[in-house]
Amino acid sequence: MRTRLYYRAKKTAINILIHAFLISVAVTCLFPLLWMVSSSLKTQQTIFKDMSFIPHGFHFENYYLAWQQGGFGRYFLNSIFYTVSVVSGIVIVASLAAYAFSRLRFPGKNVLFFIFMAAMMIPVPGSFVPLYVLLNKLHLRDTAFGYILCMINVGLSMSIFLLKTFFDKLPRELEDAARIDGSSKFGVWWHVAMPLARPVLAVVVVFNALNVWNEYVLAMIIFDTKSLMPLQRALMVFQGEFLTNYPLLMAGLTITALPIILVYMLMQKYIVKGISSGAVLS
Amino acid sequence: MRIKPAFENYLFVLPAAAIFAVFYIIPFIWVFQLGLYSWDGILPTKAFVGLSNFKEIILQDKIWWGAMLNAGYITLIALTFQNALAFLLAWACDREIRMKNFYRLIFFIPPVLSEIVVGLVWQWILDGNYGLLNNWLGQLGLSNLVRNWLSDPNTALTTVAIVHCWKGFGWGFLIFLAGLQTIPREFYEAARVDGANAWVCFRKVTMPLMVPVVVLVAILTILGTMQGFVLIIAMTDGGPAYHTQVPVLRILAAMRGSSRFGYACAQSITFGAILMTISFIQYRFSRYARQA
Numbered sequence: 001m002r003t004r005l006y007y008r009a010k011k012t013a014i015n016i017l018i019h020a021f022l023i024s025v026a027v028t029c030l031f032p033l034l035w036m037v038s039s040s041l042k043t044q045q046t047i048f049k050d051m052s053f054i055p056h057g058f059h060f061e062n063y064y065l066a067w068q069q070g071g072f073g074r075y076f077l078n079s080i081f082y083t084v085s086v087v088s089g090i091v092i093v094a095s096l097a098a099y100a101f102s103r104l105r106f107p108g109k110n111v112l113f114f115i116f117m118a119a120m121m122i123p124v125p126g127s128f129v130p131l132y133v134l135l136n137k138l139h140l141r142d143t144a145f146g147y148i149l150c151m152i153n154v155g156l157s158m159s160i161f162l163l164k165t166f167f168d169k170l171p172r173e174l175e176d177a178a179r180i181d182g183s184s185k186f187g188v189w190w191h192v193a194m195p196l197a198r199p200v201l202a203v204v205v206v207f208n209a210l211n212v213w214n215e216y217v218l219a220m221i222i223f224d225t226k227s228l229m230p231l232q233r234a235l236m237v238f239q240g241e242f243l244t245n246y247p248l249l250m251a252g253l254t255i256t257a258l259p260i261i262l263v264y265m266l267m268q269k270y271i272v273k274g275i276s277s278g279a280v281l282s
Numbered sequence: 283m284r285i286k287p288a289f290e291n292y293l294f295v296l297p298a299a300a301i302f303a304v305f306y307i308i309p310f311i312w313v314f315q316l317g318l319y320s321w322d323g324i325l326p327t328k329a330f331v332g333l334s335n336f337k338e339i340i341l342q343d344k345i346w347w348g349a350m351l352n353a354g355y356i357t358l359i360a361l362t363f364q365n366a367l368a369f370l371l372a373w374a375c376d377r378e379i380r381m382k383n384f385y386r387l388i389f390f391i392p393p394v395l396s397e398i399v400v401g402l403v404w405q406w407i408l409d410g411n412y413g414l415l416n417n418w419l420g421q422l423g424l425s426n427l428v429r430n431w432l433s434d435p436n437t438a439l440t441t442v443a444i445v446h447c448w449k450g451f452g453w454g455f456l457i458f459l460a461g462l463q464t465i466p467r468e469f470y471e472a473a474r475v476d477g478a479n480a481w482v483c484f485r486k487v488t489m490p491l492m493v494p495v496v497v498l499v500a501i502l503t504i505l506g507t508m509q510g511f512v513l514i515i516a517m518t519d520g521g522p523a524y525h526t527q528v529p530v531l532r533i534l535a536a537m538r539g540s541s542r543f544g545y546a547c548a549q550s551i552t553f554g555a556i557l558m559t560i561s562f563i564q565y566r567f568s569r570y571a572r573q574a
Contacts, residue, residue: 018374019381025371026388028448033391035414036403048412093297100294107288112295119306123557125509126533126550129543130309130316133323153305156298185290214396216512232398236516239402246406257399264394268387271394272456 033257040250047246059247066251074227075234076255082144082230083212086151090159090208091201093152098163099189103175113164120157128221135222147222151215155208166200167193206263206270213260231256316547323543335548346549349527350556356443356528357507364447365499368454373488375455376462386459393452401516404445408432408517432518438525442517446510454499461495462488497568501561508557529553 034053041058042050050056067073100106101113131150132141140146170193178192194201219233226237235252242248264271317335321328339346371389375382392400407414410430419427431441465488473483511530514520520527520535529549536546 015379018379022371022374022381022385025367026385029388029391029452032400032403032407032448035407039406051414051417093301097295097298100291104291104294105288106291106295112299115307116298116302119302123505123509123554124310124313124550125530125553125557126313126537126546127309129533129537129546129550130312131305132537133312133316133543134304134309149301150305153301156302160298185294189294210394214394214398216396216398216515232396235398235402246412249402250406253399253402257395260394260396261391264391265387268390272390 033261036250036253036257039246040254042247044245044247062247062251063255066248066255070238070248070252071226071234072231072238072252072255075229075231078144078228078234079213079230079232079256082148082151083209085144085148086155086212087205087208089148089152090155091204094156094159094204095163095194095197095201096189097156098160099167099193101160101164102167103172103193104185116157116160120161128217131218132221141222142224142228143222144228147218147228150218150222151212154215154218155211159204159208162200162204163197166197170196202267203270203273206267209263210260210271313547313550316544317551318548319544321543322541323537324541328544331544335545336552338545339548339552345524345527346529346532348524349529349532350553352439352526353508353510353528355439356446356510357504359440359443360447360450360503360507361500363444364451365454365496365503367447368451368499369458369496371451371455372458372462373484375459386456389455390452392449395449397449397510397512398516400445400449401513404448405432405517408441410434433522435522435525438518438522442514442526445517446507446513449513450503450506454503457499457502458492458495461492465491494568497564501564504560504564505557508560 038053038055039047040062041060042055043059043062046056067076097116101109135141135146135150138146140149174196175188175192178188183191213230214232215230216232216236219230220236223229223233226234229237231252235249235256238252239249316328318330318332319328320331320335371385375385408431410416410433413431415431416428419425429437431437469487469491470483473487478486508528509530511528511534514526514528514531518526520531530553533546533549533553536542536549
């Protein structure tokens, strides 16, 4: 007869196996990042010989050098600037449109909304080619403004969709009360609808912020001037110029990755929500 | 009186519509227009060449179709290896298990990182002379495996594909886990009562209910992987020779390298049409699978 002990032992064994599997994958996820940080603390002389994860001597001055001489301080501020501008742009523009699509009546509303949604479904793999031509014509290439407008456009459809779905589920009573009190439509949008939409706005903000911070293609097409470049583009330029300066490159990579990892840790809930709604959509 | 409110309502959508029209609709139309021209991107005059760009792509551009095959190869590895791993991990996490949230937190770190960061870090690990991987192989006595992973034509593409899987499996994991968690626990209990073992439970309960999720992840994987190229820019830039070229890199090369804007647009259209066809076939197939 198989005893209770047998079943308990079997269950424990299975659990150990499952954990071993999960932990080994988790380690595989983390070790390249640990190696990145570890390499960023070595010197040009030691990095090719010292293969230990905990380096002999921590050279934190690499971060100072990367920030100052490598220019990553400048690029970091550029990335912050682009992220903040694009995300605030998207929040305003998308929420205005989403509110109208959900609440207001005007001819052509459904067609317009359909076009916005269709844009998410149709893959345009080389859209950067005509965009390059267009920005040249508008004299917006190699300008921060051109990049910001392009990136607002990238996040627009998805954000409108998220916000409209949310507004659709919101009860109208509060807005009606505000209307009776004499608020304008814009007043209702700003003072009533927007505060209520905070949970979904958080998703929109975090999702788009990650997107802008990590964006590379448009930054490559648009910027020639180094002092305008965001981090991702600057990393590739740096790598092209200082091919073997691995400690500084790794310091630059850490500077780029760290804010994302921190934001992710703090805002996990919103990121996961944004991704699952994005996935459901496609 | 009736015109005014509609006008005010238009003001709400005006900024979005304007940005969208200029930065999405116009480029979208231009792709189709430019695809019919031969143009270097600078001269004010474009030469109308009809469909000859498409003819050249389809009949003569071997590098293009090679790039398509490469992307297909990476996609195949992502579809099988990456998604199987994602499913297994999700299945392992979909139970009463300790540290579930910790695992979920860690598995999704690679997907939130940028392709540039991931590509450059892995390039350093895989470096032929000073890379960590070769160092480990040497220490394990496997020196005969040591090679220049990203510049050896035999290994470059597979190496790129595996890094792609490393970066991407967290997506699939998250979607699979969400799918698994919607399956009511009672289904499993009922199957258990009827004497089903774990494998039968998996085959008769989990699999049928997960078909739509699997199809969704498959579609996302194909569309995402076929169009991927930034990771490759950061690791090999298409080399050695053309061994890790993918379609979007070819579009970029036609535009930047050879200043053939019309040709680049024709490649875009060709590739977009292929992607649409794939996702359409998959969609039909999934409807068929769900009915059967």
